[in-house]
Structures are given as structure tokens and as C-alpha cells.
Amino acid sequence: MTLIADIETGHQELIALRRDIHANPELAFQETRTSGLVAERLTGLGLEVHCGIGKTGVVGVLRGARGAGRSIGLRADMDALPMPEHNRFAHASRNPGRMHGCGHDGHTTMLLGAAQYLAKQRDFAGTVNFIFQPAEEGGNAGARAMIKDGLFRRFPCDEIYGMHNMPGTPAGVFAFRKGAMMASSNRFDIVIRGTGGHAAMPQKAVDPIVIAAEMVGVLQTIISRSKSPIDTAVLSVTQIHAGDAYNVIPDEAVLRGTVRTFSTEVLDLIEERLRQVAQTLPQVYGASGELQFVRAYPPLVNWDEQTDFAARVAQEAFGAERVIRDVAPVGGAEDFSFYLEQVPGTYLFLGNGDGGHREATYHGMGPCELHNPNYDFNDELLPIGATYWVKLVQAFFAGNQRAVR
Ligand SMILES: [Zn+2]
Ligand SMILES: [Zn+2]
Secondary structure (H helix, E strand, C coil), X not given: CCCXXXXXXXXXXXXXXXXXXXXXXXXXXXXXXXXXXXXXXXXXXXXXXXXXXXXXXEEEEEECCCXXXXXXXXXXXXXXXXXXXXXXXXXXXXXXXXXXXXXXXXXXXXXXXXXXXXXXXCCCCEEEEEEEECCCHHHXXXXXXXXXXXXXXXXXXCEEEEEEEEECCCCCCEECCCEEEECEEEEEEEEEECECEECCCHHXXXXXXXXXXXXXXXXXXXXXXXXXXXXXXXXXXXXXXXXXXXXXXXXXXXXXXXXXEXXXXXXXXXXXXXXXXXXXXXXXXXXXXXXXXXXXXXXXXXXXXXXXXHHHXXXXXXXXXXXXXXXXXXXXXXXXXXXXXXXXXXXXXXXXXXXXXXCXXXXXXXXXCCCCCCCCCCCCHHHHHHHHHHHHXXXXXXXXXXXXX
């Protein structure tokens, strides 16, 4: 594996930056310190910097020294999670109840590292848009907020790329997948309205609890009977709320839950069937039912050509043994999907290792998994990810992606 020498030389500086961001985690749409730091760095590099896009998002525009040309978007997410941190190292979270438990501190640092190198070179014709996005976590859809705020209108991108660290995959191994890579995330509320009454006189009431109990089973038949067994989807009822007393049949029961799919077609089908069940099953018993269905993140579907291109760049830079071309899809959701609905591109994983980078003395030694209080981004990846971004940009402007058509 060959890293870009200038980036490797700056490894310690990147570690310091990453740890500074880690120590000061900020929640979705509150990333004022982080975005301020990003804007300051980009300005210092001589980029054209635009702040406040999608509330706390930042875009740094780097124009090549060889004139106008195509444009590429590179995206890093900046937000942290509302969770405690169990690590006790010097760069552990200083904001109680907030933690960079998903490695967005590392993503932001890797992209800044690439910007630093490319800003010195500018040896291309065209534009690089460095996109620092808020609010990836918790269904807040910072990507959608930036798009609504004119991201692609103001900073047109011919192609867009995003990268996420992946615990469990060996450190520095890149993983790609054409087509659906991550699930859509959706949530629903069903309100069943019956008629309350005395628990000892059910004939005078319409009991919404009995209907709710039956509905949980019927909803599972959407997964097992309504869609093709080839299509992956999951529907989970995660909340049931009804009643407060031992001897009262309540008026109402509420079911809540989540639906995950890897295609919009399957999602459309499931939402339609969910609505039919929610409305008609209660009617059988003389009650009524109502569904609210919220689509949080669409499925993340990578574009074929850009995925091939991005994988080939990784292979040429780091060797075939460090590239997985057909990684299994992941059940989590990711709002990079909003970008890929509008612009060709791909989302890739970079292995974070098995947690062996952590020191027993100061790290929490529980699982080094995403969203775990013992997690820490692997600093070894910083020059690897930054080098990859640079190689991707260089290949993009060299027109290398056309060769794989
Ligand atoms: Zn996350
Ligand atoms: Zn994440």
C-alpha cells in the first residue's frame, strides 16, 4: 500500500484534528463548532467556502488550475450521537450524553486531509465540491436539508461519492457494492379507535386491544405473503400502547414500528398493504383504524459505473487484496441515498478493523462497533482515506472512469 507522502507526513496533525472533533461532539443541526472549524480550515487552504447550507452544512469549492471542466462532489458527515461514551482517553467526549460513536469525526478529518493536499496541487481542469454535511443520524436527513437548500443547484456535481468506516472489516480494506447497499428506513403509527367500557361487560364495548393483538400477526403476513420471498424487507411492531386500568376497556390502541426495504417498489407495496390492514381490519370489529407512514431515508442504491470506477481506483492505489467488490448489503439506513437519487455516484465502506487499535488502559474495551459506547475511529485510516479521496479525484479528472464503460 502506498500512501501519498505529503499526507503520510501529516498523519500526526490529522490525528490531532480528529481527536479534537471527537472530544467536542455535536448533535444533528447543532454542529456549529465543528462546521466552524471545517470552514476555517477550508478558508485557510484558499477554497471558496459557503456556510449555513442545510442549517450547519459547509461546502468548500476547489477550482482546478487548468480551467473549467467536470465537477465531483465528496461528502463527509459531521454529527455525533445522543449517547454516553465509555472511553476514558484524553480525547473522550467533553459533552455528556453526546459521542462520536459512528466515526463522523474520522470522516470529516479524512476529507479535510484530502482538501489540504488537493488545494496545494490544483492540477486539474474542473471543480471539486467538498461537502460537509450535518445531521446524518437519527432520521434528521441533513442530506435532504442541503439539497433543499440548493446544494446541487449552487454547486453542480456530475458525480458524488461518500465513505463510511466499517468495524469488523480489516483496517484499510475498501468495500463496494453495485445496486442496493443499505436499506430504506420508515416508521409508522397505527391508531385503532374502538369504544371503551367496563372490562366485565365487553359486549357493550369495542375492544381495541384485541384488534391490536390480531393486527400484529396480520402485519407479519405482509412480509411472508404479500411480497416475493426474493425481496428482502422487514416489518417490526416496536410499540403497543393502550389502557391504564385493570377493569377498563380503553377507547384506543396505538401500534408503532419500522419498515426496512432495499427497493422503493417493495416499499410502495408494503405501505399500501399496511394501509389496507390498518383501515379494514378494525372495521371487521366495528372499530376504525388510521395509518401514518413516514419515509425517513430511501434505500441507498449505488450506480454501477461509478461503483466500478471507485473500486478500480482503490485497487490501483492499494492492491486487489484490499478491495471487496461485492460486500453484503447492510440493514442500516444512510441519508447519502438522497444524493444518489439525483446524482450518479457510489457509497463505500472503509474497514475500521476489529478494535485492536484501542489501548486497554483508556478505551472502554466493549465492542468496537458503530453506536457502541466503547467505539473509537481507527486513526490508522486517516491517511488511507485521505489518500483514497485524492486518488479518486485525480482519476476522475484524468477521465479514467470512462475506460470502464
Ligand atoms: Zn451512525
Ligand atoms: Zn455514520
